[in-house]
Amino acid sequence: MSTTTFVLKGGTLVDGSISDILIDGGVITRIEKSLTDEHATVIDATDSIVLPGLVDLHTHLRQPGREDAETVASASRAGAKGGFTALSAMANTSPVADNAGVVEQVYRLGQEAGLLDVFPIGAVTEGLKGETLSEIGAMADSIARVRVFSDDGMCVFDPLVMRRALEYIKKFDGVIAQHAQEPRLTIGSQMNEGEMSARLGLRGWPAIAEEAIIARDVLLTDHVQSRLHVCHVTTAGGVEIIRWAKARGINVSAEVTPHHLLLTDDLASSYDPIFKVNPPLRTEKDVHALREALADGTIDIVATDHAPHTMESKECEWQEASFGMLGLETAISIVQKTMVDNGLLTWQGVAERMSHSPARIGGYEHQGQKISVGSVANVTLINPLKSWTVDRDLVQSRSRNTPFHGYVLPGVVTHTFYKGKLTLENGVNV
């Protein structure tokens, strides 16, 4: 794009008002009923919702180490396609992001791709082993300015390690993003433990394994007066504990993935590992509890847990397959389908849960700002009246493991602006 000046004509802001927006020099400079600027590229935003650029607090970009599944660059394209202007990259790469070197590498790869901000998440413990703290300070003070620390994929299981981590990050205004999974209760677990696992003969993954860790961690967080973020909550019981903790004033936030807002464990009856994910798909009852919790704010944000895998790690027996699903390119559509179209959430609510709040939790500068004059021009246009068909062969991600292949979903992301630069134009990556 040669121009850096755009007029978005006739878009609907999250408060329901219709305005024209002028983006100039990477910043929103004017918002008025009717705008013209002879130097600006005009973009017709009629019927579209103007959202602040989406921020994903939980993705796996696979670089360094598994560039056959995804790279920072390919994930950046997938993110732009899905309306994201910032991604958090989990630490379970190879080598693990448990030191300043790796987080700076990932941060630079994001800068080089230049399609959105990539904020590396640092490992809580060395090698994700759960034994000794990683160099949290070095990562916090690196150019990547890491504020979120997580052993995601592994649970920080040892209560003493978790306590120390929660205490130590206070110096850096950090947050521990916990993957809540009691390891002893989930040895070899394959899917939600219940009627389906009993019938299918797949080792069960009890809800309690998640809830027990959430309960312990909110109590620890309260005790040491720190800050906790609970990754991908999946159970009705987990929601109840977080609700209780928030009522007590404990500084805890929580996320839910789009797939846990829609899919249930009965999909495992196909034995198709495309539905194998960690934490596992749960029951209808859990799905409803998660939607309610996201609506009432008990769950603060939607995060995709975007987890690319090569086909060979999914084209196999269930128990041999890898855990995880793609998420970036379908997230906003799943949220519209499960939360907006049924009236549980307004677009204002979507902006909070997919942009403002994740940016606040992550401490991400220049992200999650309101659509107002002076804000950095991270903007996403979505046309909620249109629908599209998911095709795994057309994804921007390097991997194809979307569980939504063939789904017709509402909401088409047409344009994404990252710092005033178009990264998606008319649904096509720039």
Add this chain to the structure above:
Amino acid sequence: MSIALSASDISRALTRISHEIVEKNQGAENITLLGIPTRGAHLAIRVAQTISTIESREIQAGMLDITMHRDDLRMRPLRAIMSTTIPSVGIEGRDVVLIDDVLYSGRTIRAALDALGELGRPRSVQLAVLVDRGHRQLPIRADFVGKNLPTSSNQSVRVHLVEIDGADEVLIEGEG
């Protein structure tokens, strides 16, 4: 559709066949009657009863399922296997009379000969049928025939028996 054999035609034919079997074998001492399911098995029972009357002693009929020996299994939907029951006199060294309702291509009888061969070694094997409608595809002929019915191959011959269908009759369907 036309009636080729009435109930009394069938009755007379079976009586005649029974007499012919006894005559040809010079009594019923060494014969073993085996019907081919489903309708052949019922015809065999009737023939056995008639011969029992003629000979004034109990003659048993057995049945021989040929399903597993058919050469057309792959051309038709799955067939359920029927029972094979051999009368206590057995088949070894006996004069076995196979009984079926309709003789057509001869493939059923070919399968029956194979099935029989698996069970033992009769002294002779003879064949009795209620209807011979022609169109043989194998070098097989019947020793005892109730009625020769010239048909065209696009016609079908339906044998109805009281035991299964509620009435005795042989029908020809389709244009000749």
Add this chain to the structure above:
Amino acid sequence: MRHLLSISDLNKSDAILILDTATELARVSDGQVKKLPTLRGRTIVNLFAEDSTRTRISFEAAAKRLSADVINFSAKGSSISKGESLKDTAMTLQAMGADAVVIRHSASGAPQRLADSQWMTGSVINAGDGTHEHPSQALLDAFTIRKHLGKGGADLAGLKVAIVGDVLHSRVARSNVLLLNLLGAHVTLVAPPTLLPVGVESWPAKVSYDLDEVISQVDAVMMLRVQQERMNDLFFPNAREYSRYFGLNSQRLAMMQPHAIIMHPGPMNRGLEIAAEVADSARSVIVEQVANGVSIRMAILYVLLAGAPLEAGSN
């Protein structure tokens, strides 16, 4: 029917057709005839990714008695437990023109993966998958029960059967619960609470922790094997205590009804889940189960393969 992956693939008349077919075929096996030409020219592959000599031999004997060509593909220790290999193996079998694949696999659902994939077009017969199902075993068990206790009926209406032991990890139990229920029998699962799956309450079976209470009520008792690896995995304190509560010994044998039979899918742990004198008693039909296995597997092969081919995707 195109595949046999789970008992839930069968309706009642399918199940009875297989049992009736096996009944007729059993007579063939009893007599001097050992071989039928029915499946001449058809290729059946035994794909055994997990060791099971007895099941493999049983399927092999069944296929050979129906004159099918049998290829044994024992993959224990090879890379077949890795996913890509299952796909590659399937495509190899397809290229070889396999009409049916009999698969034993340590991963639950592996047979269904083969059947649902586009990797091959032949019939898939589940010969035991992980802790999921073992439908041919359940059919031979039902066949054995019907033969002894069936009172001439086609089904097992009203019969009471206890399945005792490690239900949690048992594919035999899962298939048997479904099939016995389908055939009208009443099943009671007897196990320590640790060896019953969460969600068992949705199964069509009663649950008891007390073998002594159940043993005198039933027409058949089916003992499940206790795998050695469960011993040190906190499911019960030790073998002695397991035997005391859940083993079938002479005292419990004496409590059984006079007509009741004793079953075990094998291989047995004598002295653990079943006492040697009980296994060898007149009430035990364990050896007969093995013989019936061949007839049932012939019937399964006949029902799946003998008729006209079904359209791909139909079942």
